[in-house]
Amino acid sequence: MAKPPILDCPTVIIGGGIVGLCLAWFLAEEGVEVAVLDDGTDAGTTANAGSLHVQIQSRLIRRFPELLPGVEAALPMYPLAVRHWQRLTKLLPTDIDLRLTGGLMVAEDEEQLDFLRTKAARERTLGLEVEILDRRALDRIAPYLGPAVVGAERCASEGKVDPLAANTAIAAATRAAGVVLHRGTRVLAITPDGAGYALQTAAGMVQARRLVIAAGAGTGALLAPLGVHVPTAAEPLHMNVTEPAAPLIGHLVQHAERMITMKQLATGQLVIGGGWPARAGSAYRPPEVLRTSLAGNLGLAVHIVPEVARARLLRSWAGINTTTDGRSVLGPVPERPGIFMALPGDAGYTLGPLVARLVADHMLGRRPELDLDAYTADRFRAAAPAA
């Protein structure tokens, strides 16, 4: 005789990153009974830098040019996403160090500045407020930048949160709303079962009527056996944080050509990342820091902001980012009634609360603030491998 399920819940969310947690919280607040299953291994949410991105990241244009059309189409999401973070902070039990002091994407020569001029012109046509600053203007607002910098693109609506503080506060709010978080629970398979789905986990069977896939890089593998194609890939990335330093960097700093993001938390700690690679782990093993990324990332940080050399490195780590086609994958899966997608596009931490709100509104029978039709998994159908 089949064993009874270890959990039977009307709505189950697979994935307890920023998206899964916010979505569970928003649904529970409206009286939906919801549980979150998370294997606790590969969340970009626990590894990320807390940058709130609005302008298109140069790393994306240069490394993944094929993703650009999708990213451009989704550009209006980013200023809206930052506004959702502003709303969220007011609901959270503790401060998360949200500061929207603007972002600077710096250039070191005329060619890079031209790249930024072209990018800014394109972004303006897509509705972003951005401007190009020369070195004199930068000296007034960002004197910490080193002599190598000749100009920058400024996007006033960019900023940051402290991701550790934000994740802690969001998890607390989610629990307070009555959501049960099942950490360390990996979903091995999803099977249609009557009017819902049966989820096979190592601990036993879980029964759900409605299912949300907020599983980041694990999404593609979960859906493929159901005949739904979502091409997620895991991208292991490197991060660093220093010990507290005197106030130095007031903006979110990026580079026109090279991989760097830098910012300073209210604690004084400098957070340095920007997409340097890490070594992929294996199942249940996290990715590992590469010495070359450690040296390259920190060397570049000191080159752009020389005072960074005085700060002491506290910790370096690696985590898994998820890539698809640059655009979020959201909303119902028509061929699998009861399954909903909640996968943010590029800069997924920035998008997390917005994406969760859009999917929650759809599931609650409301019209989301953005039309989800442009974001469904349908767009991958033509590229699905033959069954």
Ligand SMILES: Cc1cc2nc3c(=O)[nH]c(=O)nc-3n(C[C@H](O)[C@H](O)[C@H](O)COP(=O)(O)OP(=O)(O)OC[C@H]3O[C@@H](n4cnc5c(N)ncnc54)[C@H](O)[C@@H]3O)c2cc1C
């Ligand atoms: C080093 C690094 C720095 C980053 N910096 C930034 C930044 O500054 N700003 C920004 O906007 N974005 C940043 N990102 C991207 C951002 O972190 C992610 O896009 C975002 O956190 C994705 O959130 P999510 O909830 O969709 O997925 P995740 O946070 O990846 O969470 C998905 C969860 O689902 C779990 N899961 C997967 N499969 C299964 C399964 N079968 N069963 C159970 N659980 C499963 C995973 O283990 C994970 O815990 C960064 C990413 C990395 C790696």
